[in-house]
Amino acid sequence: MAERSLVFPAAEYRRRCEALQAGMAAAGMDALLLTAPADVFYATGFLTRFWESPARPWFIAVPAAGDPVAVIPEIGRDLMSRCWVQDIRCWPAPDPRDDGVGLLAETLGDMVPAGGRIGTPMGLETHLRMPLGDYAAVAERLAPRAFVDATAVVQRVREVKSEAEVEKIRAACALAGRAFDRVPGIVARDPRLSSVFRGFQAALLEEGADWVSYTAGGAGQGGYGDVISPAMDTPLEAGDILMLDTGAVRDGYFCDYDRNFAIGPPADPVRRAHDALFAATDDALAQLRPGMIAADAHRILSRGLSQRGAAPLGGRLGHGLGVTLTEWPSFTPLDMTELREGMVLTLEPGAEVSPGKILVHEENIVLRASGPELLSPRAPADLPVIR
């Protein structure tokens, strides 16, 4: 008997599917089609990096009641059979004549009465991970059954983490904390930014990451220009502020936080901006509560910065976190999503230090009834200096 490959006991996945089914019932859906890696992992425990290959689509069909059905390429049968889903239907993908279209249409057709509704995520933060032409073909075969938007059904379930999930994210945060502690030594070995990025990723692996799905950062005199660029070979210099940000993965769960380091003593404007970011984060740690909305978190962080003389960045100042590097909601003035107990969130205030130079600070929390509990080890109050 081959070894089981499940991050959690089967009961965790069954609970999730039942929660999805409750949402489907409330929304009048007869089935739910999941195609995105995070949604497939969430429902089944099927964890693989094979998603990196765009060649094949993968489908999970959740019926109104009972266990999900996996409609997947033959190459995934072995791994899926070591998860908890029993009903696994495979085709020899990739097949240019019919790459799962017939099998998926048949599966959903049996599951959903004519005139019934099939939910699939279509809203913000979602993508359909199958060829658009094949989706159209499936929809045509299934008519008069209709596809409808299931974004809210999936998000209301996934956004509240179980304690087992919280522990996974805490473990990812902890290993990243140990890797961040090693950054001064990594910089001392080779101060080129590209080399620091490589050394930091290697440290994350050595500290227990299964893989490193995201590393970004920046470095520049008195702040950096952006936070999404790959590293250049430019060596760090005195006066630079170095920022490293990571989404390290352990058992399929992400951390997502950054740390700043000053190369030599930081200039006063940098120190002031850093102090404001730290204090604004403290405000959010003290004030956030379930029942608030995402826009409230933006207001707390944004005011925390401007009250201390810092200029808040545009864009979001935090977001959800878990099975992907970023999840909804977004801490913007426009996001009305309710903050609920058990949500895992990032607090990510950013400030402009001078024109074109920014500083960003980030922590990961789980929202408890009494307020935020930190999952990332709190950044030091004083900007660490690498000499």
Added chain:
Amino acid sequence: MAERSLVFPAAEYRRRCEALQAGMAAAGMDALLLTAPADVFYATGFLTRFWESPARPWFIAVPAAGDPVAVIPEIGRDLMSRCWVQDIRCWPAPDPRDDGVGLLAETLGDMVPAGGRIGTPMGLETHLRMPLGDYAAVAERLAPRAFVDATAVVQRVREVKSEAEVEKIRAACALAGRAFDRVPGIVARDPRLSSVFRGFQAALLEEGADWVSYTAGGAGQGGYGDVISPAMDTPLEAGDILMLDTGAVRDGYFCDYDRNFAIGPPADPVRRAHDALFAATDDALAQLRPGMIAADAHRILSRGLSQRGAAPLGGRLGHGLGVTLTEWPSFTPLDMTELREGMVLTLEPGAEVSPGKILVHEENIVLRASGPELLSPRAPADLPVIR
């Protein structure tokens, strides 16, 4: 002036866009919409790991003539402005009221006459990386303009690599080769498979990978069960065959090949299967030529195995490679794609050693007029033994 962030000179991207425009003209398209990370990088040089966040869509609109327009979230403006595209239009994403829909519709509406056709990839190996609901909204606003499938337009251009691209893939293959050479030492340090995976990824980074987007593998007595599973903590034992497979990335380009190692002397059936895989690969290295089709490559590899008494695996026995871990075509009996000079391909024969136990072998090549040129350092003819 901020540092440029381009993998190649702007002329390379301009040439690519002109090639896309030639294909668009032949297919009667007035614009091309690109949303996938690989397509955006291919057309613009915009290289970031920020795609890991599903929060925001990114759009490149290629007109029938002239330079492309980037319609992207504000957070990407700095990096995109350091690439070669001049016309960059941003919105403050994520915006739940309108997450780029209006700006994209306006851009394409100005670019395409009423009744015109907008191509976007909809076929095998493609996904639309934007919310399905937003795509429907854009299509509705642009009517009577129609969206049509541009899979072939994009694939016929991307599949033939420039010499500059070949050199990038060669560099990725070379660094992976140096990391594979270190595997015996990695196993000696800690024989648990999970630890071997971590150590191998760290070695890839130390040998020059910018990041490691894919590592998979397997281990088992006399062969492994599948090739897409994450690693368990089980220690390797005498009689196990260990396989490691990687997609390491350098400057945005992938390698994708594997290596096998025997833990202690391999059993005869394993040795025979390995010899057949090696010889079948030699057959393909000798016989593949431009003008053949993908199904010919499958036939050569498959016959090479069965003639030597090995049972070929189902599924594909090789594929394209470049800006993603896997690209079309697929070496199956059904894929009629022409093999063209300049294609970068994997040769990936697999055989069943005994029921449920497989062995897979993989090399990376560029197809020249005279036949394949190896990009990966050729695996040793004898299965390496770790004692």
